[in-house]
Amino acid sequence: MSDRGPKDLLTRTAEDSRCSGEGRFSLPCAFRCAGEGIRYAFLSQRNLKIQGALGALAVIAGFVFRISQAEWLALVLCIMVVAVAEVVNTAIESVVDIASPEWHPLAKSAKDAAAGAVLLASIGSVACGLIIFVPHLFALI
Structure with missing residues (x-):
């Protein structure tokens, strides 16, 4: 050892x-x-903090609007997918920084692709949030 x-x-x-x-x-x-x-x-990661705050707001909105069990499932999955993507993005960035301390186009591509995965997860989560919460908001009008 x-x-x-x-x-x-x-x-x-x-x-x-x-x-x-x-x-x-x-x-x-x-x-x-x-x-x-x-x-x-x-x-x-600043973005993970922002995503965590937005996730917390979505959970609060879920309680306020008394969303259904299926909606809770979708909401929790969305929050977790974005969080997982951000943690994996952080890991990829760290490994790329070790493997390629100097600027390299492949290092840039790896980091951009990892960030793109977070963006895709975030876009999907926003869409899911709209599907869940817009009907509840319209019900208030």
Whole structure:
């Protein structure tokens, strides 16, 4: 085993999968690592904070309008798809920054495609939100 410090224990390496004959990364450590990844994305990405705030507003609107179970399902899925896309985008950006510290057209394309995935998820979520909430808003008029 290498000489890694306590903070490095939250980072899995190929060596970890084979050390001590265990062949597995512990489940609690896997959850800690996943939590750290989500935390990093949330703290470092302005857009994830904005998307989180908009998602929270949509949830509040869901309670106010007493949306149906199917509408809740669609709303939760939309919020999660956008959040997942943003976290994956953050991971891709980080990997590209390590692999290509200098500007490269393929690095740009990778980052643009990852950001495009977030945009597509966001557009779909806005469309779904309109489908859910516009009828409720018209019912008030």
